Amino acid sequence: MxxxxxxxxxxxxxxxxxxxxxxxxxxxxxxxxxxxxxxxxVYPLKEWQRITDKVGQLPLGQADTRSFNRFFLSGAVEVEVxxxxxxxxxxxxxxxxxxxxxxxxxxxxxxxxxxxxxRWETYxxxxxxxxxxxxxxLGDIGVL
Amino acid sequence: MxxxxxxxxxxxxxxxxxxxxxxxxxxxxxxxxxxxxxxxxVYPLKEWQRITDKVGQLPLGQADTRSFNRFFLSGAVEVEVxxxxxxxxxxxxxxxxxxxxxxxxxxxxxxxxxxxxxRWETYxxxxxxxxxxxxxxLGDIGVL
DNA sequence: AGTTTTATGTTAATCGGTGAACACAAGCAT
DNA sequence: ATGCTTGTGTTCACCGATTAACATAAAACT
Numbered sequence: 001m002x003x004x005x006x007x008x009x010x011x012x013x014x015x016x017x018x019x020x021x022x023x024x025x026x027x028x029x030x031x032x033x034x035x036x037x038x039x040x041x042v043y044p045l046k047e048w049q050r051i052t053d054k055v056g057q058l059p060l061g062q063a064d065t066r067s068f069n070r071f072f073l074s075g076a077v078e079v080e081v082x083x084x085x086x087x088x089x090x091x092x093x094x095x096x097x098x099x100x101x102x103x104x105x106x107x108x109x110x111x112x113x114x115x116x117x118x119r120w121e122t123y124x125x126x127x128x129x130x131x132x133x134x135x136x137x138l139g140d141i142g143v144l
Numbered sequence: 145m146x147x148x149x150x151x152x153x154x155x156x157x158x159x160x161x162x163x164x165x166x167x168x169x170x171x172x173x174x175x176x177x178x179x180x181x182x183x184x185x186v187y188p189l190k191e192w193q194r195i196t197d198k199v200g201q202l203p204l205g206q207a208d209t210r211s212f213n214r215f216f217l218s219g220a221v222e223v224e225v226x227x228x229x230x231x232x233x234x235x236x237x238x239x240x241x242x243x244x245x246x247x248x249x250x251x252x253x254x255x256x257x258x259x260x261x262x263r264w265e266t267y268x269x270x271x272x273x274x275x276x277x278x279x280x281x282l283g284d285i286g287v288l
Numbered sequence: 289a290g291t292t293t294t295a296t297g298t299t300a301a302t303c304g305g306t307g308a309a310c311a312c313a314a315g316c317a318t
Numbered sequence: 319a320t321g322c323t324t325g326t327g328t329t330c331a332c333c334g335a336t337t338a339a340c341a342t343a344a345a346a347c348t
Contacts, residue, residue: 001196003175003220005236009337013295020335036210083297084336106218109200113214127211128178128240134212135180138202153326157306161325226307229324 002026002107007117010101014094017086019105022112026081032093032114034075037123040089040097040114045078047110089114146170146251151261153245158238161230163249166256170225176237176258178219181267184233184241184258189222191254233258 006019018026031048035041043051055072058065075096079087089099102117115123127134150163162170175192179185187195199216202209219240223231233243246261259267271278282288 003177003217003222004234005218011337015296017336036204037207084299088296106214108213108217109196113218124214127215130211131178131215132180134208134215137208138212155327157327159326164324227309228326230326232306 002109002112004107006105008103008105010089010094010099010103014089014091015082015086016089016103016114017084018081020085022107023081023085026112028081030079030081030087032077032079032087032089033072034093034096035113038097038119040093040099042087042112042114043110048076146253146256148251150249152247152249154233154238154243154247155245158233158235159226159230160233160247160249160258161228162225164229166251167225167229170256172225173222174225174231175220175222176231176233177217177221178215178237178240179257182241182263184237184243186231186256186258187254192220 002022002025004019004021006021008016008019010016025044026042027044027046029045031043031045033041033043052073055069058069060066075093077090077093079089081087097114097116098119099114099116100118104115104117104120106113106115106120146166146169148163148165150165152161152163154160170186170188171190173189175187175189177185177187196217199213202213204210219237221234221237223233225231241258241260242263243258243260244262248259248261248264250257250259250264279288
């Protein structure tokens with residue numbers, strides 16, 4: 001289970017070292033892709049396969065799902081973790097996530113998300129404000 | 145069953161000793177996370193798993209659940225109880241809970257909550273005033 | 289073909305976290 | 319009252335992670 005948040009830096013060569021806490025769980029091969037809300041999603045290879053299975057089952061007839069597939073799949077890249085636990089972030093994904101050198105890695109259950117630090121802080125403040133309202137909604141669903 | 149309230153202090157290294165009463169029940173590994181109303185939730189590992197099972201099944205497509213997942217999961221940290229019964233509170237959670245050195249630990253059924261002492265006192269006063277009204281509401285649901 | 293730039297791999301140094309051990313204070317119970 | 323448990327504060331030393339710096343390899347361009 002990937003949880004927690006870590007601040008790291010993207011080195012000048014766009015390499016990002018993964019929090020050592022997560023390395024075992026993440027494994028050697030990962031998939032990075034465009035995420036929602038302008039962050040990047042990073043999945044361990046196994047999880048990625050599980051997800052593409054689901055996505056592949058969506059009806060091709062709807063324009064929405066076609067668009068989403070393109071967004072999600074065409075932006076995906078398989079990367080390998082190097083000997084010191086770093087991954088290489090491709091240019092186009094770095095641009096998409098508007099990443100500077102300071103980034104935040106957030107563990108969300110089965111994936112990690114990469115955020116530009118500044119954007120993460122503002123986003124976080126906004127969800128913290130909404131949290132109580134969100135929780136009520138989820139209470140209805142029976143989570144808490 | 146975790147009940148009662150205890151005043152403790154957060155030491156300069158952000159360590160918090162758990163009330164000895166609860167230690168057996170809490171076990172060695174706990175999860176701390178952002179809670180509602182600006183307090184922190186602390187779950188024994190087992191309870192935590194029960195909750196994340198539910199949370200993990202929420203649909204990725206809804207912005208609300210994404211937000212809540214980020215709020216709840218990225219804010220979670222697994223901590224170990226040290227040899228003298230203390231846990232370490234990460235910076236970002238200390239900030240979120242607006243904790244000073246004096247805190248209150250409140251037992252709420254299957255979790256404990258960490259509150260800044262001052263904020264706890266005001267909150268408590270407010271719910272004490274509302275108590276009668278709250279009870280009526282619960283009566284409607286059939287609790288009391 | 290040679291030179292410069294880009295990519296990748298390896299090593300090193302620093303910084304901070306973490307844990308253990310200890311000492312003291314305070315409260316509770318017998 | 320006094321002895322034992324619990325909470326708090328401090329010190330130290332160690333280990334490891336992250337980052338920066340360096341070295342090598344590949345590639346691109348002239």
